[in-house]
Amino acid sequence: MSDSKHIIDNSRSVLSSAWSDIVDGLNMFPLWGRLGWTDILQRYRRSILGPLWLTVSMAVMIAALGFLYASLFKMDLETYLPFLTIGFVLWQMISGILLDGCTVFIGAEGVIKQVNLPLSLHVYRVLWRNFLTFLHNAVVILAVIVIFDVPVEWSSLFVLAGLAILILNGIWVALLLGLLCARFRDLNPIIGSIVQLSFFVTPIIWNPVLIPDKKFILFFNPFFHFVESIRAPLMGGAVPTETWLVLIGIAVIGWAIVIPTLGVMKRQLVYWL
Numbered sequence: 370m371s372d373s374k375h376i377i378d379n380s381r382s383v384l385s386s387a388w389s390d391i392v393d394g395l396n397m398f399p400l401w402g403r404l405g406w407t408d409i410l411q412r413y414r415r416s417i418l419g420p421l422w423l424t425v426s427m428a429v430m431i432a433a434l435g436f437l438y439a440s441l442f443k444m445d446l447e448t449y450l451p452f453l454t455i456g457f458v459l460w461q462m463i464s465g466i467l468l469d470g471c472t473v474f475i476g477a478e479g480v481i482k483q484v485n486l487p488l489s490l491h492v493y494r495v496l497w498r499n500f501l502t503f504l505h506n507a508v509v510i511l512a513v514i515v516i517f518d519v520p521v522e523w524s525s526l527f528v529l530a531g532l533a534i535l536i537l538n539g540i541w542v543a544l545l546l547g548l549l550c551a552r553f554r555d556l557n558p559i560i561g562s563i564v565q566l567s568f569f570v571t572p573i574i575w576n577p578v579l580i581p582d583k584k585f586i587l588f589f590n591p592f593f594h595f596v597e598s599i600r601a602p603l604m605g606g607a608v609p610t611e612t613w614l615v616l617i618g619i620a621v622i623g624w625a626i627v628i629p630t631l632g633v634m635k636r637q638l639v640y641w642l
Contacts, residue, residue, distance in 0.1 A: 454513045
């Protein structure tokens with residue numbers, strides 16, 4: 370009886386420790402918010418345009434890809450370029466969260482070993498940095514929407530829900546990848562390869578209408594659902610109900626996994642760095 374009680378108390382302690390870390394880190398927004406913005410400024414230090422280079426480079430890349438693939442796929446540029454722009458900008462944020470999540474704790478090794486801060490703070494810093502990058506690149510999306518007169522309706526507000534669930538999932542993904550990649554260093558290049566492959570199998574540069582008889586493939590591609598939850602409203606369409614169900618399911622399962630994992634592994638992390 371005493372052993373069972375000890376196990377239950379220990380489990381509660383693990384879960385409480387993980388939850389406290391997540392909440393305490395979130396409350397330290399002034400710190401991780403400033404650090405995330407500083408990361409972007411440092412990348413473009415001493416340049417004339419500064420962080421605006423993010424927008425310029427994205428615009429040039431999308432313009433080049435848009436004209437090329439619109440010709441290859443025999444698609445109308447006025448329809449294809451907004452589709453490509455939104456998908457490509459979103460993919461940059463998604464891939465950035467995944468790849469930065471792999472090194473979030475490894476890159477913060479010095480801070481973790483010297484200062485007692487919530488581990489989640491480093492994750493929030495990574496997400497904030499990638500979200501700020503997305504906001505810079507979103508200028509390209511707005512420009513394309515205006516130039517090609519993409520219809521903006523009240524349903525377009527669902528983009529906020531899509532962004533919210535993307536960030537919510539991004540937190541647990543970065544936490545989990547950060548812990549696992551710190552413990553198993555071979556995972557980092559493996560995740561990088563998976564992300565690279567996923568770009569080509571996710572409808573970013575190609576339209577789902579090209580595979581009308583194989584749409585079941587998209588259902589099992591979580592990246593498609595994350596992109597579609599934001600791209601569909603911006604394109605004047607509706608987000609399929611199955612997409613919301615998949616994203617909510619991923620969030621519930623992911624958080625159910627990462628909270629106990631964080632509680633168990635956070636004490637050992639410093640020995641892996």
